[in-house]
């Protein structure tokens with residue numbers, strides 16, 4: 362099969378394979394790095410109220426999951442500052458991560474392309490704002506932790522997006538993300554017939570390996586994923602829940618049915634003392 366788009370955005374391979382999900386969408390698969398790419402870019406207006414309505418019903422569950430995710434990230438955070446960590450949640454939806462950040466005593470702000478989602482967060486007493494497109498309305502080096510859950514597979518250009526996330530992360534700060542896993546054995550086995558996995562609004566589908574390469578290219582180093590973090594941050598009841606939750610997901614991974622992965626990465630600290638200076642005119 363010949364490509365009509367390309368080359369591969371990661372490894373530059375010329376020929377990409379057409380990967381068609383029946384009655385849904387077309388992605389282009391690189392057989393070298395297993396990156397699914399060049400999906401049709403969905404207009405941001407598509408992520409209006411309906412996109413988040415299902416999430417609203419499951420908000421309590423999502424807050425519990427967010428607590429576990431942030432607890433894992435917390436084990437990698439530099440806690441030497443007296444200030445609470447500043448967190449940015451890109452694609453904050455109904456604010457589950459912001460709610461969890463609040464419970465951790467962190468200073469969280471969310472952005473989303475959906476005004477309805479942002480309004481929902483604000484009504485819930487959370488800090489959120491609408492953004493359009495790639496550019497984030499924050500200064501360089503603003504956040505200790507930038508997270509995004511099931512966002513990176515939607516973006517128009519993964520390199521530009523990671524560069525912008527890098528820009529707003531403090532040197533030594535964390536980028537934490539979760540996205541569907543193209544390397545999941547169930548996904549590899551069922552391919553395009555795994556209809557619940559593929560979504561027309563996904564412009565990419567990644568593996569841990571290929572997304573890690575993009576992340577490294579963008580000025581981060583990938584950290585070993587923390588398993589659970591310190592359970593002392595939780596009540597005994599919630600600690601038991603978190604341990605069960607993580608065991609369940611570990612078993613799912615073991616049996617090849619886990620269909621998402623996380624990346625925990627740290628922004629490189631660039632040593633400017635080694636930068637050559639231009640001679641004064």
Ligand SMILES: [Zn+2]
Pocket residue numbers: 369370371372373374391392393394395396
């Ligand atoms: Zn490739």
